[in-house]
Amino acid sequence: xxxxLNRNHMAGxxxxxxxxxFLIGSKxxxxxxxxxxxxxxxxxFISGVGMILTGxxxxxxxxxxxxxxxxDFKNTIALFCxxxxxxxxxxxxxxxxxxxxxxxxxxxxIGKDRKNLKGKVIFSFVVTxxxxxxxxxxxHVMLPSGVVF
Amino acid sequence: MSIFLTALTGVVTPLSIILLFFGVVVGVxxxxxxxxxxxxxxxxxxPLTFGFSPVVGMSLLxxxxxxxxxxxxxxxxxxxxxxxxxxxxTCFDAYPLSKSGKSDIALGLGIIASFIGTLFxxxxxxxxxxxxxxxxxxxxxxxxxxxxxxxxxxxxxxAQGNVIKGLASxxxxxxxxxxxISPIDGYPRFTFGTVALSGGINILALVLGIYAIKQIxxxxxxxxxxxxxxxxxxxxxxxxxxxxxxxxxxxNIIRSLSLGLWIGFLPGMGSGLSNLVAYSQAKNSxxxxxxxxxxxxxxxxxxxxxxxxxxxxxxxxMLTLGIPGDSVTAVLLGxxxxxxxxxxxxxxxxxxxxxxxxxxxxxxxxxxxFFLQINSIKLFPKILKIPYKYLYSVLIxxxxxxxxxxxxxxxxxxxxxxxxxxxxxxxxxxxxxxxMILGFILGPMIELNLRRGLxxxxxxxxxxxxxxxxxxxxxxxxxISVVFSIVKQRKIKNNI
Numbered sequence: 001x002x003x004x005l006n007r008n009h010m011a012g013x014x015x016x017x018x019x020x021x022f023l024i025g026s027k028x029x030x031x032x033x034x035x036x037x038x039x040x041x042x043x044x045f046i047s048g049v050g051m052i053l054t055g056x057x058x059x060x061x062x063x064x065x066x067x068x069x070x071x072d073f074k075n076t077i078a079l080f081c082x083x084x085x086x087x088x089x090x091x092x093x094x095x096x097x098x099x100x101x102x103x104x105x106x107x108x109x110i111g112k113d114r115k116n117l118k119g120k121v122i123f124s125f126v127v128t129x130x131x132x133x134x135x136x137x138x139x140h141v142m143l144p145s146g147v148v149f
Numbered sequence: 150m151s152i153f154l155t156a157l158t159g160v161v162t163p164l165s166i167i168l169l170f171f172g173v174v175v176g177v178x179x180x181x182x183x184x185x186x187x188x189x190x191x192x193x194x195x196p197l198t199f200g201f202s203p204v205v206g207m208s209l210l211x212x213x214x215x216x217x218x219x220x221x222x223x224x225x226x227x228x229x230x231x232x233x234x235x236x237x238x239t240c241f242d243a244y245p246l247s248k249s250g251k252s253d254i255a256l257g258l259g260i261i262a263s264f265i266g267t268l269f270x271x272x273x274x275x276x277x278x279x280x281x282x283x284x285x286x287x288x289x290x291x292x293x294x295x296x297x298x299x300x301x302x303x304x305x306x307x308a309q310g311n312v313i314k315g316l317a318s319x320x321x322x323x324x325x326x327x328x329x330i331s332p333i334d335g336y337p338r339f340t341f342g343t344v345a346l347s348g349g350i351n352i353l354a355l356v357l358g359i360y361a362i363k364q365i366x367x368x369x370x371x372x373x374x375x376x377x378x379x380x381x382x383x384x385x386x387x388x389x390x391x392x393x394x395x396x397x398x399x400x401n402i403i404r405s406l407s408l409g410l411w412i413g414f415l416p417g418m419g420s421g422l423s424n425l426v427a428y429s430q431a432k433n434s435x436x437x438x439x440x441x442x443x444x445x446x447x448x449x450x451x452x453x454x455x456x457x458x459x460x461x462x463x464x465x466x467m468l469t470l471g472i473p474g475d476s477v478t479a480v481l482l483g484x485x486x487x488x489x490x491x492x493x494x495x496x497x498x499x500x501x502x503x504x505x506x507x508x509x510x511x512x513x514x515x516x517x518x519f520f521l522q523i524n525s526i527k528l529f530p531k532i533l534k535i536p537y538k539y540l541y542s543v544l545i546x547x548x549x550x551x552x553x554x555x556x557x558x559x560x561x562x563x564x565x566x567x568x569x570x571x572x573x574x575x576x577x578x579x580x581x582x583x584x585m586i587l588g589f590i591l592g593p594m595i596e597l598n599l600r601r602g603l604x605x606x607x608x609x610x611x612x613x614x615x616x617x618x619x620x621x622x623x624x625x626x627x628x629i630s631v632v633f634s635i636v637k638q639r640k641i642k643n644n645i
Binding site for chain 1: 579605
């Protein structure tokens with residue numbers, strides 16, 4: 001797949017498809033009422049056309065060979081999943097329950113170590129408490145309380 | 150003068166000064182640590198300002214910005230890695246100088262140059278901005294449309310990377326800004342009948358996704374690691390000032406300041422480019438170009454003067470025209486709008502006190518940064534030792550708080566994650582992200598003025614934009630910048 005579709009092909013295709021979607025979406029936008037005003041369709045139309053044109057050019061551009069990069073996909077995906085889990089927990093259970101879980105798990109993934117679990121747990125709870133007090137009590141910035149509670 | 154004094158009394162309050170100091174500390178830390186930048190710091194702390202007045206809120210954000218731009222040289226000098234893109238050129242000579250046992254001189258030159266650059270550019274900006282805003286008041290919708298388009302094409306075509314990808318990124322930003330209610334007639338676009346999308350995309354969620362979450366995921370993906378820092382020798386301030394060689398390096402100083410100010414003024418450029426341009430000019434004009442790359446003091450001074458001078462330069466179009474000069478001013482612009490303030494020429498007429506407050510705060514931030522850095526040089530290696538696992542975990546939480554708290558709307562957190570994914574994909578595919586951000590911010594202004602301009606035309610023809618001299622010149626410049634960049638890129642490709 002990588003030999004058939006290089007980065008520029010994928011990028012160009014994606015941009016072109018997004019442009020087409022915006023063009024299709026702009027079809028449902030109403031006509032203007034003011035004389036000579038092109039109406040609310042103008043910018044979606046221009047953006048759509050611009051993306052299609054540039055996307056097509058990018059497809060035919062030569063892909064610049066980058067130096068061999070080694071990506072740690074495993075840890076990145078793991079961290080992304082943890083962030084996703086945090087989002088769900090934050091929505092349903094609220095800040096005080098979700099945040100220590102995120103801090104603990106992300107600490108392990110980013111640090112790539114499973115040592116000193118006790119220290120990580122303490123860090124997670126202490127930091128959650130500090131952030132909660134600072135934002136809710138001192139700055140009066142509301143934090144998610146969770147739909148369940 | 151009375152406006153200046155009123156602004157001064159408004160700024161010099163305990164809360165403003167404390168937040169300014171706190172902002173500078175956070176900014177220096179963010180600037181020093183590779184992987185974090187001033188824009189990330191400003192974005193993360195923006196939600197903290199919601200409960201404050203605009204002046205107090207800006208004191209925090211401006212402190213972070215100026216501290217962040219200045220702090221970039223710390224990692225450049227001690228690790229050989231630029232803390233921020235504004236310190237890339239500083240690396241070339243500051244690190245070799247540090248490794249030769251003169252880390253105190255490398256750091257000291259960076260501190261002094263940062264201070265001079267910031268102060269110079271703020272003073273110039275304070276004098277020039279009222280003049281530009283008076284000129285801008287005579288602009289009609291045609292000129293504003295042309296300004297927006299020119300700014301966007303400059304960013305798309307002159308920023309680093311592939312020109313076509315830069316333009317594609319700009320169009321993507323324009324497309325995203327159409328989600329929500331249209332200007333003039335209030336027509337819902339791409340909302341799919343949902344309340345969530347009726348308000349459009351939250352700018353804070355977008356920038357947090359792009360600059361915070363995406364950056365953290367990117368750094369984990371590339372396995373960013375801590376490097377051992379060079380030790381710092383003893384030095385005193387008088388010796389550092391002597392090393393700066395004000396007389397001998399006068400031409401270099403003036404040239405670097407001017408370059409930084411001008412490049413900062415041009416949309417999409419900023420300190421990331423100014424330090425490189427000033428460095429290369431210093432090398433070309435130096436009596437000893439062979440010393441560059443081996444610990445040349447001229448190189449360090451040129452880079453740090455220019456990147457800090459770009460700060461004042463980029464604030465000029467932000468305040469006078471409502472057009473951000475770079476990514477940080479794009480976020481600051483968003484911050485001002487969230488506080489109910491619309492930057493542009495009318496800001497000088499309706500709220501001159503705020504404008505001068507911003508200049509005063511920037512000057513004070515420069516002074517605080519200078520004294521903080523001079524007195525805490527020995528602490529710099531400790532800043533660089535903060536483990537990423539703790540730092541990034543906390544930053545993820547702060548990003549979620551930031552996205553949620555601007556509207557108390559959970560949907561914005563999902564928007565933030567969506568843009569983190571978009572940012573990762575764009576970066577992986579070699580796109581520059583700044584054009585997308587600017588397209589998103591400038592899109593409403595471009596659309597509003599395009600539609601207004603066309604309603605004045607008797608035939609609804611676009612020719613009306615070319616019949617106005619300023620508008621025609623700007624649009625011509627926009628075209629030239631694209632053509633020039635494409636030609637230049639082809640030449641580079643053919644020479645490889």
